[in-house]
Amino acid sequence: MEKQAKWDFSETNLANFGSNIEKEAHYQAGAQEQAWADPATKVGIEAGLWVWRIEKFTVKAWPKNKYGEFYSGDSYIVLHSYKKNKDSEALAHDIHFWLGLDSSQDEIGTAAYKTVELDDFLGTSPVQYREVQDNESTLFITYFPHFRVEEGGISSGFNHHSPKEYRHRLLKIKLIKRTVVVREVPKDYTSLNSGDVFVLDTGVILYQLNGKNSHGVEKVKAAEFVQAVESERSGLAKTIVIDEGDREMPKFWEALGSSGPIKPASEDKDSDIANIPKKLFRVSDSSGSLTFTEESGPISLSRFDTNDVFVFDAIHTVFIWIGLKSTVKEKKYSLQYAQEYIKKFNRPAHTPITRIMEGGENEFFLKSFEEKTI
The missing domain is CATH 3.40.20.10 (Severin)
Incomplete structure (x- = not known):
C-alpha cells in the first residue's frame, strides 16, 4: 500500500453519512466486523472508550496502554460511549475517524466506510466526526489524559x-x-x-x-x-x-x-480562534430544487427545522444537522454543501466536520451556541 506525502483532506468526506444507505445491508456488514461485534468487546453494551487502527483494509484493536498515541501514517476509529442521562441506562455514542496526514487513501477510505458500518451497528444514532491530524476537535482531545502524534505508521514499519x-x-x-x-x-x-x-x-x-x-x-x-x-x-x-x-x-x-x-x-496556530461570526445555512428542496441559503438572525437550536438539513459553522467545527423529516436529497448533498462552504468562505480546509441527527444532539453541539472559541 503506497503512502502519499500528503493527502488532500479537502476532498475527503464522511462516506455517505446522511444519505439513504441500505441500512440492513450495512447492519449485517457491521455485525460481521469482529472488532466490535464480538460481545466480549462490550461495544454498544457498556460505556467506555475504544480505539481501532486501520491495518491493510482491516480494523484492529489498538492497545489500551497506547490510547492517546497516534501515528501520522495511519487512520483510526475512536468510539466514545456514555450515558447521556444519569437516570437512564441508555447509551449515547460519538464515533470519530482520525486521519493521519501521511495515511494512504486506502486507509482513509476504509476508516470512513468502517465508521458507517459501526454507526449502523449501533443503530444509526451516534454523532459522527471527521478528525484531521493537527486540527482535532476539542472533544476528541479531551478523551485522552495525554495526546501524542508522531511520524510513522503500520506500513512504514515504524519501530x-x-x-x-x-x-x-x-x-x-x-x-x-x-x-x-x-x-x-x-x-x-x-x-x-x-x-x-x-x-x-x-x-x-x-x-x-x-x-x-x-x-x-x-x-x-x-x-x-x-x-x-x-x-x-x-x-x-x-x-x-x-x-x-x-x-x-x-x-x-x-x-x-x-x-x-x-x-x-x-x-501560534493552535491558539484560540479569533471572534469570527458563526453562520447557519439551510439545505432544502421544498421549492422543487435544492437550495443552500444562509439564515439571518441569532442562532439557536429553535432555528433548526425538522423538515430540512442545516449546516452550522460553529468556528471550531462545521456541523451537519439532519432533520428527522428531511428528504433523501437534502441528506445526500449536505456534506457537499458543507465542504463547498468551507472553500468559498476561506475556512481552513482541515476544519472538523460533524454529522448529527435530530434528537441526538450532544453537549459538544449544544455548547457551540454559546462558546466563542474552542
Missing part, C-alpha cells in the same frame, strides 16, 4: 530504536482545555512559540525548551515526558532544561540546526 539510532524530532507540549497535547512538529525554529514547551529529541540528549509564557502544567508534563523517554532508553539519554532566552540557548539552536526569532504565543 522505536535505541537512543543512538533514535530519529531526531521536535515535540510541542501544549495545554488545550484540560488535556496536555504532545505533537511532533517540523524540526525548525519556525515551529517554536513563547506560549508552549518544546522537547528536542536528539537520541542521547533531550532539550526541554520552556517558552517564556508557557503554563506550569506544560512544564510539568514535559518533564514527565522526558523522564519517561529516559527510562525507556535505560538511562542512556539525559535532559537539558532551557528557559527561553537564557545563556544556554546556543546549545539548543545548534542541536536544532536552525535559529531565528521565536514568535509570540498569540501567533
Whole structure:
C-alpha cells in the first residue's frame, strides 16, 4: 500500500453519512466486523472508550496502554460511549475517524466506510466526526489524559530504536482545555512559540525548551515526558532544561540546526480562534430544487427545522444537522454543501466536520451556541 506525502483532506468526506444507505445491508456488514461485534468487546453494551487502527483494509484493536498515541501514517476509529442521562441506562455514542496526514487513501477510505458500518451497528444514532491530524476537535482531545502524534505508521514499519539510532524530532507540549497535547512538529525554529514547551529529541540528549509564557502544567508534563523517554532508553539519554532566552540557548539552536526569532504565543496556530461570526445555512428542496441559503438572525437550536438539513459553522467545527423529516436529497448533498462552504468562505480546509441527527444532539453541539472559541 503506497503512502502519499500528503493527502488532500479537502476532498475527503464522511462516506455517505446522511444519505439513504441500505441500512440492513450495512447492519449485517457491521455485525460481521469482529472488532466490535464480538460481545466480549462490550461495544454498544457498556460505556467506555475504544480505539481501532486501520491495518491493510482491516480494523484492529489498538492497545489500551497506547490510547492517546497516534501515528501520522495511519487512520483510526475512536468510539466514545456514555450515558447521556444519569437516570437512564441508555447509551449515547460519538464515533470519530482520525486521519493521519501521511495515511494512504486506502486507509482513509476504509476508516470512513468502517465508521458507517459501526454507526449502523449501533443503530444509526451516534454523532459522527471527521478528525484531521493537527486540527482535532476539542472533544476528541479531551478523551485522552495525554495526546501524542508522531511520524510513522503500520506500513512504514515504524519501530522505536535505541537512543543512538533514535530519529531526531521536535515535540510541542501544549495545554488545550484540560488535556496536555504532545505533537511532533517540523524540526525548525519556525515551529517554536513563547506560549508552549518544546522537547528536542536528539537520541542521547533531550532539550526541554520552556517558552517564556508557557503554563506550569506544560512544564510539568514535559518533564514527565522526558523522564519517561529516559527510562525507556535505560538511562542512556539525559535532559537539558532551557528557559527561553537564557545563556544556554546556543546549545539548543545548534542541536536544532536552525535559529531565528521565536514568535509570540498569540501567533501560534493552535491558539484560540479569533471572534469570527458563526453562520447557519439551510439545505432544502421544498421549492422543487435544492437550495443552500444562509439564515439571518441569532442562532439557536429553535432555528433548526425538522423538515430540512442545516449546516452550522460553529468556528471550531462545521456541523451537519439532519432533520428527522428531511428528504433523501437534502441528506445526500449536505456534506457537499458543507465542504463547498468551507472553500468559498476561506475556512481552513482541515476544519472538523460533524454529522448529527435530530434528537441526538450532544453537549459538544449544544455548547457551540454559546462558546466563542474552542
